[in-house]
Amino acid sequence: MSQESLIVLATLIAYKLLLVGVGVWVSKRNQTESDFFIAGQGLGPWVAGLSYAASTSSAWVLLGFSGFVYLNGFSALWMVPGIWAGYVAIWLWFGRRLRSETAEQGHVTTADFLAGGQSAGGKRLIGAVAAAMILFCFIFYIAAQFGAAAQAFETQFALPRVESVLVGAGVVLIYSLLGGFWAVSVTDMLQGALMLLVALLLPIAALIAAGGPSGVMATLQANENAAWLSLTGDMPAMVLIGFIVGVWGVGLGALGQPQLITRLMAVKDEAARKRGFQIAIIWAIAVFAGMTVLGLSGRALVGAGSNGEAVFYQVARDYLPPIVGGLVIAAVLSAVMSTVDSILLVAASAVSRDLGVARRFRGQEVTVSRIVMVAIALIAVWMTLALPSTIFARVLFAWAALGAAFGPVIVMRVVGVQSGHLAVLAAMIIGFGLTVFFNAMGALDASTLSGPGAVAAQWAQLPGDPFERVFPWVPALLILWFGRVRAAV
Template sequence: MNTDTLVIVATLIVYKLALIGIGLWASRRNKTEDDFFLGGRGLGAWVAGLSYAASTSSAWVLLGFTGFVYTNGLSALWMVPGILGGYVVVWQVFGRRLREETATRGHMTLTDFMTAETSQTMKTTIAMTSAVLIIFCFIFYIAAQFGAAGAAFETQLNLPHVESLLIGAAVILIYALLGGFWAVSVTDMLQGALMALVALVLPAAALITAGGPGGVWETLSASAPEGYLSWTGPHGGFIFIGFVLGIAAIGLGPFGQPHLIARLMAVKDETARKQGFRIAIGWAVIVYTGMITLALSGRALTGGNADGESLLYLLAGDLFPAMIAGLIIAAVLSAVMSTVDSLLVATSAAVAHDMGVVRHFPGHEVLISRIVMAVLVALAVALALALPATIFSRVLFAWSALGAAFGPVVLVRVLHREPAGWAILTAILAGFVMTVFFYLAGQMGGESWAAALARLPGDPFERIVPWVLPFILLIVFSIDARKARTSAA
């Protein structure tokens, strides 16, 4: 092992020990189920804002999004308004109602909020269904993040793929098991700060090396494929409209993500929520701008011959000494961990709380939640090893499926409408099934109408249709809760 590799390894060891230390410190706060899954509902603005931002972006923004822009050019940037719009809606439209109702009524999970006005029988049915969908989607999502962690170790340290995955999974499991939601939120805040630092430093170095904005534009104009520097890309007419709507619709995903909604449920008061939004949106602007700069500068430097999803590793090694490169790799692991730990807590909550497992073990809620978490990690590692796929595609599938399943229900309830229980269940299943249908149709061969629609650039049918139809169903079969309360009074 050469000196540079030793420096990187030492940096990563210190970083991982610090995370485990946070887990040990936070473990003292976990006395109840509410502490383990929502941190006692005491998140301040910085913890809530940065942990939300880091959890929503994950390795996808540092690796997957960068690779998408690297490959597609300026047309890929239509995704960004949708993503930022998602931040605005979740924090400013959903935030107050979510925080106030969940605190007042003691909701522990997103499912509790969705089913608050349904009968006990329907509540149980919806909770079980939702838990199964969360487990299914988040296992794919977690597997994608483990794949990103494994790639970091594999690329930089020449470790075998299996060992790389196991190391990354073990560290995440240890501090998430120990500290629960509070440890996850504090570490996510620190990891989000590190990601933002890298999004400033590495793109700036790449841009300078590539000759500044003028040099990048000149190089890409001469070497990039036709349409690369066009806002429409190679698309035109209705295809272009569908492409823009499809990639912008990624911003609908956060509406139904349990691990993100949990941040709004756990924020301590209205002042913290408002400040947290400003922190989160500021982080997003910095990081997405940085990754766009990195992708375009990297394309100019490599001539399009690199793997877009590995661009960050490549440029970190080429442009910085080993110590800085180690910190950049740590940032990628931060992106991985900041999402995986949140997903683990949310999935554990779905199994332990929504499925009612903890009710069979009174007094041992936290222990049971930790056992569930360990089992989930084992399943995700197995999936990551068995089903290789790009980070971008695997994450977006899980993101879109849960967003379409739960997002319309959350939006309708935030708008003070109370859908019938059967309508909620139907909307959840319809959103999920339609997303899976269009995803699978796009992956398989054939010339059927479904395959043709599913393979349209931007995947508009996978991301929009499964969201809109359930939303319409819920609006039609719901009542205005405010009018109902006024009439009753």
């Protein structure tokens, strides 16, 4: 192993030991389900803000978004306003209701909020359907993150893919099992800080290596076509509108993500919520700006033809000293872990609490939740190895499906509309089902189909995926509106 690889490895080992140490440190705080799943609703602003930011961004920002900019050029920047709008909506619009109702009603999971105000039977049905959707989507989501971790180890140490996936999964499991939501949130705070540092250092190094802003633009103008350099991507007006709606739909999907909603449920008071938003949005602006610069500078440095999601590593390896390169790889693993630990915890809560598994083992709820977490991680490891896909594609599918299933219900509850449990169930199923449908249509060859199938496949393949990410919200919201029974308290 080279000296450079040894430095990177030493950095990673020290970092992983720190994360495990956090898990051990907070392990004694987990006495109840509320402690294990939402930290007893005791998160302060720095932990809540940075852990939210790290969880919502994950490897798809460091690798996926920078690669998206690298491949698509300036038109990719239309995604950013939608992402930032999602931060504003969740913290400033959803946040007050999520936090206050959690304190008043003793909610522990997102499904508890979705089912708020329903009968006991309605709550059980909503919880069971929500749990099934969470499990389905989060297996894909976790597999995407494990794939990102494997890519980091493969790139730096030439480790086989199986060993790479197992190492990343093992560390996340250890501290998540020990510390629950407390450990997840504290480690996510540390990981968010590291991701921010690297999102500033790496783009600056790439920008300097490419000759500064003027050098980057001169190189791009000399080598790239007009579509890559244009904010419109040379798309016709109606296609451009669909593209913008689709990429803004990524931010819309945030409104239904359980791993993000629980952060707001866990904030300790209103002052912490408001301060947490300021911290989270400053982080988001800095990181997305940095990854934009990296994508553009990386294109100028390495040219077209590279794997977009590997540009991050290539720039780190070629233009940073080894010790800083170790930090960069640690940042990718931070992005992976900050998402995997959160969604593992949410998936475990869906099975143990929302499906009622833990109720059969009174007094052992936390132990049951830990067993479920291990089982989910093992399934995701298998999927990572058996079903290769890009990080960006896997994450955005899971993100859109859960957003369309839960987002409309949460929006209606926040604005004061209480729908009957059958309407809630129908809205969840329709929103989720349409997302899956358009995702499947997008993988088909429209030229081999006829009639409505060909039309659906053509719609699903529009740039930006507006039908997959946005359209499913429309019938779901209509169902909830017409199925309303009274104004929510």
